[in-house]
Amino acid sequence: MPGSARRPDALPERARIVLKIGSSSLTRPDGGLDLNRIDVISALVAGLRGRGHDVVLVASGAVAAGLPTLGMVQRPAELRLLQAAASVGQSRIMGRWEASMSVRGLVAAQVLLTAHDVAVRDHYRTVRETFDALLSMGAVPVVNENDAVANTEFNLGDNDYLAALVSHLVTADLLILFTDVDGLWTARPGSAGAEPIRLVTDPAHLASVDVTGRGSSLGTGGMRTKVQAATLACSSGTATIIASAADAVEILGGAQVPQDKGTWFLPTGPHRPSRRLWMAHASLPQGRVLVDDGAAQAVTVGKKSLLLPGVIGVDGDFESGSVIEIVGATGLLARGICRYSAADLREVLEARRDGTPAPDHVTPVIHRDDLAELPRTA
Structure with a gap:
């Protein structure tokens, strides 16, 4: 990867770490639970806690754990069957985490999230406070989406994104995404010319890397979702490692992190206030505005407010105070709290097209203080 930055050889001291381990691992x-793997991860979490780290575990596997009990041999496509499997499997997998951690002196705390919990600002604050309380008391939050009630239209998506979102919620120093592949490669591992990528200083440098590999039959994610999660986390100050779960002991068990294991993504931006994180990654936008190139440049490069002259289109029906998206010629740029309703903006655009005097509005469409720029993801 371009740049002269050096890959770290150790975890940050007394760091707040989010570990995500997927269904395939x-x-x-x-299709049954790998009890040995759960015990290995629990022992590693205990070791991290003993070295002064806070740890949050994002654990998939509820659906996979419920399939054998319900007599299903593969992950179903029908939503109600997925929810049924999750309902059965969630208690099984959480029970195993609790048993495995308790013998090591840890308190496991189940946290099941829905999209509504993070999309609504007041709920988002409550979730943050819950995590802060649990971590301050030494508990290990075990997080998953509440698959038993999530629907296809309003959910958090795969657990890679959920882990990135949790890293924002707890202001993590490091996100580790454990999978069944040894990090990111230039092409599918095993194919001709494929080489591992051990350090990424900027996800923009990955444009030529093939990350189209699909997830396993038991999971929902693939390498693309992990790179997207790493991009989101790094943009807000959280370093990220993508690594094989088989290498977890080598990566987490000692003072040094092997240089030849996994892919380390360096942060590309600072930790951001929770309000901006919520707008960027958890809010539910009510509409969008299309902006010209000048406005796009002002918002992203100039770090300025979005003004009326730069708006060239409106989509959706929203009121003043709603979170909306800002879209330019290159795609999605930012989210922010709009100070106009969609009707007000359309009135201005119609007057502009008709050549008639536009309503006298001087307030920014989105003030810089209410704007959260979005990282570009592959």
Whole structure:
């Protein structure tokens, strides 16, 4: 990767760490829970806690854990069957985490999230406060989306994104995404010319890297979702490692992190206030505005407010005070709290097209203080 930055050889001291381990890493080939892997991860979490780290665990596997009990041999496509499997499997997998951690002196705390919990600002604050309380008392939050009630239209998506969102919620220093592949490669591992990428200083440098590999039959994510999650986390000050769960002991078990294991993504931006994080990654936009190149430049490069002259289109039906998206010629640029309703903006645009005097508005469409720029993801 371009740049002269050096890959760290150790975890940050007394860091707040989010560990995500996926379904493919927690289940055996026959679909049952891999109890040994759960015990290994629990022991590593205990070791991290003993070295002064805070740890949040984002654990997939509820659906996979419920399939054998319900007599299903593969992940179903029908939503109600997925929810049924999750309902059965969630208690099974959480029970195993609790048992495995308790013998090591840890308190496991189940946190099941829905999209509504983070999309609504007041709920988002409550979730942050819950995490802060649990971590301050030494508990290990075990997080998953509440798949038993999530629907396809309003959910948090795969657990890679959920882990990135949790890293924002707890202001993590490091996000580790454990998978069944040894980090990011230039092409599918095993194919001709494929080489591992051990350090990424800027996800923009990955434009030529093939990350189209799909997830396993038991999971929902693939390498693309992990790179997107890393991009989101790094943009807000959280370094990220993508690594094989088989290498977890080598990566987390000692003072040094091997240089030849996994891919380390360096932060590309500072930690941001929770309000901006919520706008950027958790809010539910009510509409969008299309802006010209000058406005796009002002918002992204100039770090300025979005003004009326730069708006060239409106989509959606929203009121003043709603979170909306800002879209330019290159795609999605930012989210922010709009100070106009969609009707007000359309009135201005119609007057502009008709050549008639536009309503006298001087307030910014989105003030800089209410704007959160978005990282570009592959």
